[in-house]
Amino acid sequence: MERLTGAQIVVKTLIDQGVTTIFGYPGGTVIDIYDALFDESERITHIETTHEQHAAHAADGYARATGRTGVVLATSGPGATNLVTGIATAYLDSIPVVAITGNVAGGVIGTDAFQELDITGVTLPITKHNYFVRDIARLQDTIREAFALANSGRPGPVLVDIAKDVQEASYGFESKSPIEPRPHRVPAPEVLEAAAAAINKAKRPFVYMGGGVIASGAGELVQALADRIGAPIGSSLMGISGVPTNHPRFLGMQGMHGHYACTMAMDDCDCLIALGSRFNDRSTGDRRKFRPSGKVVRIDIDSSELNKTLIDQVDVRSDVKCALERLLPLLDEAKHPEWDREVAALRQREESFADVRDGMTxxxxxxxxxxxxxxxxxxxxxxxxxxxxxxxxxxxxxxxxxxxxxxxxxxxxxxxxxxxxxxxxxxxxxxxxxxxxxxxxxxxxxxxxxxxxxxxxxxxxxxxxxxxxxxxxxxxxxxxxxxxxxxxxxxxxxxxxxxxxxxxxxxxxxxxxxxxxxxxxxxxxxxxxxxxxxxxxTPMLPVGGTMEDLVVNMDDVDRLLGNRQ
Amino acid sequence: MNIYSIAIMVRNEYGVLNRVTNMFRRRQFNITCLTVSETETEELSRITVQFEGENDRAREQLVAQLAKLPDVIEFREFNPDESISCELLLIKMANNDEQRRQMLDAADAFHAKIVDYTRDSIIFRIAGTSRRIDNFIDLMRDFEILEVCRTGIISLERGPQVMRTINTL
Known part of the structure; x- marks a missing residue:
């Protein structure tokens, strides 16, 4: 067995995880890791940003564009706190990022040493989980666990804080492959049947997709679902690009600034099939008056999202793709001509609000x-x-x-x-x-x-x-x-x-x-x-408003501001 | 406000209590009592929490958030009818001639045990349901209470079922 320093173990473990690019910024407590990176520049490209926050956003953008876990490296103290906004951004949008920070040596921890900071404490509410590594024996497996955790279930950021003495110490190292993700939890047949029953009896079904559709790669199944049950598709901001914008059933974004037809059709549906979306306030306005509440058939990988902000009629706790693959065969093929006409009328209405001005609008x-x-x-x-x-x-x-x-x-x-x-x-x-x-x-x-x-x-x-x-x-x-x-x-x-x-x-x-x-x-x-x-x-739904309060276009704005009759 | 009670098995690692209580703080639940203890195995700790919540929906949200924590191995919500709960009280009373007899009679009625006795003070120990302990403290208010310490609730389900089967047991 090879004997490596902790810093080398960090870098080798990143390579074992398939990491080829990391973003970061050097500093006192990560000198050892940077030293180890120096030897591996052929295999890992390090992109040095001008500020750690943007390194965190870069790792996040890297992950969003590919689904692969983004990696960011920063030093202790201010380096670590500069990551906070970036980590929180990834957390709120469920993006897999592993943040690695150095910390002062174990012997001085707790003494308010130079650039010492309790970053695991700071990031507690904005990470899926975090680790403080003080024992080199745990280093390799902790990093492997961090990657497994960041990009499994509902993805999210994980921070690994590594004391400087751990980076300096040496320990036996043997390459290990990444931890195999646990197979998706398959929803129980009776749950899928309940969901199918609710969808099959709907007269005005609406398919709503959030970031979970992107995360699980379920876009094609979403289209198949909508085609099968004769439903329009709407999207949250995070669901955009999940299905092609020009798909005939796609009405665009829903919510505070959503497309008019999408927001109104969702408001008027009798069965809202919500796929990996969490209905925050920008989507629902005043939740007590949000009409689809109570009509939601929800598929979400995270049980804590079920029934969180709206009342669901059926909950399917599952990865969206895994659930749709099993749900689709249970659904009746359906057409809803009256609903189609209503949606078409809403689209026409939306077009009548369209901004047709020339120039740099x-x-x-x-x-x-x-x-x-x-x-x-x-x-x-x-x-x-x-x-x-x-x-x-x-x-x-x-x-x-x-x-x-x-x-x-x-x-x-x-x-x-x-x-x-x-x-x-x-x-x-x-x-x-x-x-x-x-x-x-x-x-x-x-x-x-x-x-x-x-x-x-x-x-x-x-x-x-x-x-x-x-x-x-x-x-x-x-x-x-x-x-x-x-x-x-x-x-x-x-x-x-x-x-x-x-x-x-x-x-x-x-x-x-x-x-x-x-x-x-x-x-x-x-x-x-x-x-x-x-x-x-525009459109704009004022905070806490209902669909009746919708400001549809600039004419509406002018009316509200008293600029014009 | 409703009172709920939950037991959580967590990995026995530093900082884990912080992770658990942080979830209560974040969702604005008030913890009314909390006990942390070692269990039948070194790897796990058991946290018993009693907390106030507005409604079942809020409680469900909190429990779902707790269940997501990687350090949480298992959790169990307690229904009073199907579980045994108790807590322990130590109460230090002033010891004086005028009140001693009455105080000892009251303690005796509650089967409180005298665990420390000095010229000026007596410490009673009593275990039981929270209500029983409340009642005892209330009774002691007729005399001079010097100090009170209670452990908070611990609970186990009735019957043979367990939260986690430990192979080494």
Whole structure:
């Protein structure tokens, strides 16, 4: 048996887990691990970001784009706390990430040593599980367990904190393969029959997919289900790209800023088949008045999601794919002409609200992106108005190509994630961002330029924090407190200074040309698109509102603001 | 508010109590009593928690969250009719001539055992249901209570079933 240092065991175990790329930032308590990485640079590429937070987002983006576990490495103390937002982002969206941190040596733990921090305590509520390794005998198996845990069941982040003396010590090492995932729990026949019975008697069934559909790779089965039972399909933000946007049954995103027909049809269904979605407040509005509650047939791998926010009629605790494979044969083929007509009417109504303006409107910018983006390119967003416009207007035909921070809503998520997604897939990634978010993470252009990562940032610059401004306009008497940025910064010059190609476009034609050029460039590019500061995201369901309170388009907005009759 | 009682078998590792109680904190449940103890095997600890919850739905959510913790091996919710629960009380009373006789009679009626006796103090020990212990403390309020310590509830199901079969037993 080979004798290796703890640090070498860490690196060898990562290799055994199939890890080829990690993101991170060196520091005092991970010097040993970096030293071991130095010897393995052929097998593990380390991408050094400018800040640990973005390394965590990059690992997250890497995982979202592929389903493979993302890995991030940081030092103790501030290195570890800088990971916190990234870990929480992955936790809220159930993304498999393993975060490895160093900590001070066992002998000084508990003495408030330099850069000592109880990171397992800090990350307790935002990890699936975490470990503090103080015994080298446990090191290899702890890392193997961490990987198994991160990417099994409902995926999520796992943190492994390793004391410095453990990294320095030596111990016998023998390569071990990854821990085999436990086979999926197969739902009991009577549970599947109950679900089938509820679906078979439905007159207005609706299929709703969340992130669980992407995680389990169940998109095709979702389409088969909808076709079989004659149901429209809706999606949560996290479910986007689960089925192709142009699928005839797909109504788009549901919820606060969802597509009108989707949100209304879901509200009016008599059987809501919910697949790996958790119905948070942005989806349901006021839950007590949310009409589908009580009509839900739910499939979720996580038993704690069952009945959590809505009342379910049947619960199937299972991986979505595993359940659908067994459920489909039990379902009657059905057509619901009356329901189809109702849904078609809703779609027509939605079209009548459509934004048909010319010029640099958010929707038109998205259309230009649609016309250039190849379908296998990861499309990443930051958080805010631009995120909703992207979710509403961009089209997808392959799962895992829409990457966005849904649950935590992390501004500044995008650029790190886009770098991770590009490196994971070997494709050019497109980041749709806003000026607020971009300024939070723009230093990562340095990373992208250094490593020639092809990332194109389409920066919608409205000079305001648009989503908060929108709320201030609608609900706070147009008191725009601290949301007008009025910055002197020149984003094009900043991007160039960091080693990216950049330009500002003033028309859709210029955008068209710029995008074509950018997507052919092997490195980071930025295209700044100025848009009006009073573009709103519509439809909009006010917080706690019901479907009657829906603000459907800019005319509605103007009416609400008293701008027009 | 309803009172619920649950026993949780966890891996006997440092920090595990924190993981369990953190779940209660996060979902805003108030723990009314908690005991942690070693079990028939070194690898497992047993946590018995009594907590207040608004309704069964909230309790179900909490239990489902607890069940997800990798360190939780097994858990059991207790129905009072099908389980035996008890706790232990130590109570230190002032010892004085005027009240001694009455106090000892009361303790005797409850089968409380005197475990420490000095010129100025008496410690009684009593085990039983929480209600019995509440009643005893209430009775002692007629005299001068110096200090009270109770263990919190421990519970086992009636009958031969166990939470986990341990091969080494």
């Amino acid at each position: 958010p929707k038109n910018v998205m259309e230009v992106i649609n016309s250039h983006r190849e379908q296998d390119m990861p499309l990443v967003t930051d958080v805010g108005q631009h995120q909703m416009w992207a979710a509403q207007h961009l089209s997808f035909s392959q799962p895992r190509t829409f990457i966005s921070s849904g649950g935590l809503g992390t501004m500044g998520f995008g650029l790190g994630a886009a770098i991770g997604a590009s490196l994971a897939t070997g494709k050019h990634s497109v980041l749709v961002s806003g000026d607020g978010c971009f300024a939070m993470n723009m230093a990562e252009l340095i990373t992208a330029a250094d490593h020639d990562v092809p990332v194109t940032v389409v920066l919608l610059n409205n000079g305001v924090l648009g989503m908060v401004r929108q709320w201030q306009s609608l609900f706070y008497g147009q008191r725009h407190s601290n949301t007008t940025l009025a910055r002197k910064a020149n984003y094009v010059a900043i991007a160039r200074a960091m080693g990216a190609e950049a330009q500002r476009v003033e028309s859709l034609e210029e955008l068209d040309q710029a995008l074509e050029k950018a997507l052919a460039f092997n490195g980071p590019t930025l295209i700044e698109c100025p848009i009006n500061k009073d573009e709103f995201v």
